[in-house]
Amino acid sequence: MRNLLCAGVARLRKNKTFWLGILAMFALGIFSAYSKYSDIVRYEQVSRLDDVLFSYVPLTGLCSAIFCSMFVGTEYSDGTLRNKLIVGHTRESIYCSNLLLCIGASLLMAFAWLFSYASLGHFLLFPPEASVKIILFYALISAFTITAYTSLFCMLSMLIPKKAAAAVTCLLVFGGLLIIGMTIAARLDASEFQQGYIMGANGLEQAPPTPNPKYLQPDERKIWQFFFDFVPAGQSMQLITFSVLHPLALMLYSMLIDVAAAAVGLMVFRRQNLK
Numbered sequence: 061m062r063n064l065l066c067a068g069v070a071r072l073r074k075n076k077t078f079w080l081g082i083l084a085m086f087a088l089g090i091f092s093a094y095s096k097y098s099d100i101v102r103y104e105q106v107s108r109l110d111d112v113l114f115s116y117v118p119l120t121g122l123c124s125a126i127f128c129s130m131f132v133g134t135e136y137s138d139g140t141l142r143n144k145l146i147v148g149h150t151r152e153s154i155y156c157s158n159l160l161l162c163i164g165a166s167l168l169m170a171f172a173w174l175f176s177y178a179s180l181g182h183f184l185l186f187p188p189e190a191s192v193k194i195i196l197f198y199a200l201i202s203a204f205t206i207t208a209y210t211s212l213f214c215m216l217s218m219l220i221p222k223k224a225a226a227a228v229t230c231l232l233v234f235g236g237l238l239i240i241g242m243t244i245a246a247r248l249d250a251s252e253f254q255q256g257y258i259m260g261a262n263g264l265e266q267a268p269p270t271p272n273p274k275y276l277q278p279d280e281r282k283i284w285q286f287f288f289d290f291v292p293a294g295q296s297m298q299l300i301t302f303s304v305l306h307p308l309a310l311m312l313y314s315m316l317i318d319v320a321a322a323a324v325g326l327m328v329f330r331r332q333n334l335k
Contacts, residue, residue, distance in 0.1 A: 064149060064157035077130040078165050081123040085169045088119060089176030097184040109181045110188035110195060114299040116173035117202045118238065121209040121292065124166040125230035128213040131165070132158055133223025142334050155329050159214045159322060166210045167203060174199075190302060198299055201307055204314035205295040209234075211318045212292075215325035219332065241293030247284055250274040289313055 072078055092115060096107040135141045135158075144154050188195060213230045220226040253269035276284055288294035289306055290313045298304045 061149075061153040061157050064144070064153055065160065068157055068161040072131075072161060072165060075131060077127050081127050081165070081169045082172045085116065085119065085123060085173040086176045089116070089173040089178075090180055092173075093177045093180040093184055096181065100185070106186055108186045108189050109178070110190050110302070111185075112300065113174075113177070113188070113195065114198060114202055114296075114302075116170050116177070117205055117296040117299050118293065119173060120166055120170040120206050121234055121237075121296065122231075123169050124162070124206070124210045125213045125234045126227065127165055127169075128162045128210065128217045129220075129223060129227035129230045131162065132214065132217035133220075133226050136221045136334075137223055145334065151330050152326060155218055155322075155326050158218060159211065159325075162214045162217075163207055163210045166206050170202070170206055194302075197307065198302070198304065201295070201304065201310050202299050204311045205292050205299065208292045208295075208314040208317040208321075211321040215321040218325050219328050221334075237291055237293040241288070241291050241297055244284055244288045244291070244294055245297050247274060247276060248281065248288060250276065290317075292317070 092112055096111060099105055100107050141154065145151070190198075212233065216229050216233065217226045220229055251272055252275045254272040285305070288298070289309050292314070295304075295310050295314070298310070304310060
């Protein structure tokens, strides 16, 4: 597999999608820092360096969906996968090498955002409220989350021979995960009571608070919180808002996703007919 990784790194250096992802993440980091600085100038509000520090996690997930489908899809369209098998490489080594390359590329894209945002934000924004220890720990969790995203997209890209179909599928999966994460977040944030209004003698008046049917009871909340911790998009939202309740569980769930995606991907890829 070492030869496959060396060849993959050489191909990665010349891959346009990879460099476009790096440039896009670098530019988005600069834009985010300047946008927060604009809030300071316009509204005279305190914008700290760690306010949107981990916004790169879902952005990296999106870039990973595009990159994995294009990078792996090129091997199908160019016949590279078939050639690798002809010269004696096993399907397991081909799958694992592509997975490692995709994970490495995704982490580099995340670093491009973090480097540009932190470098510019250090001069334009207020110091972070969170301690350095917390920020580094969250960065470690974010690496696991990005790996989970990439494992899913690499699996789909390896199992769908057509590049365009793989790209669309990966983007749809990313969008679906994002919707699931937002839906769970909304249910967890639902208040116990909701405020209504009635028309009184003096016009519109506040009605007595009524129970909110969307409020989660303790047993229900545990189930919803589990899925919020498990889904990569839910992990991303917790990282952005510095509201991770179960940090070790998040890393464990990400590793479970990695293992499950790799196991399913390898099982199907072994039997796949490569034309």
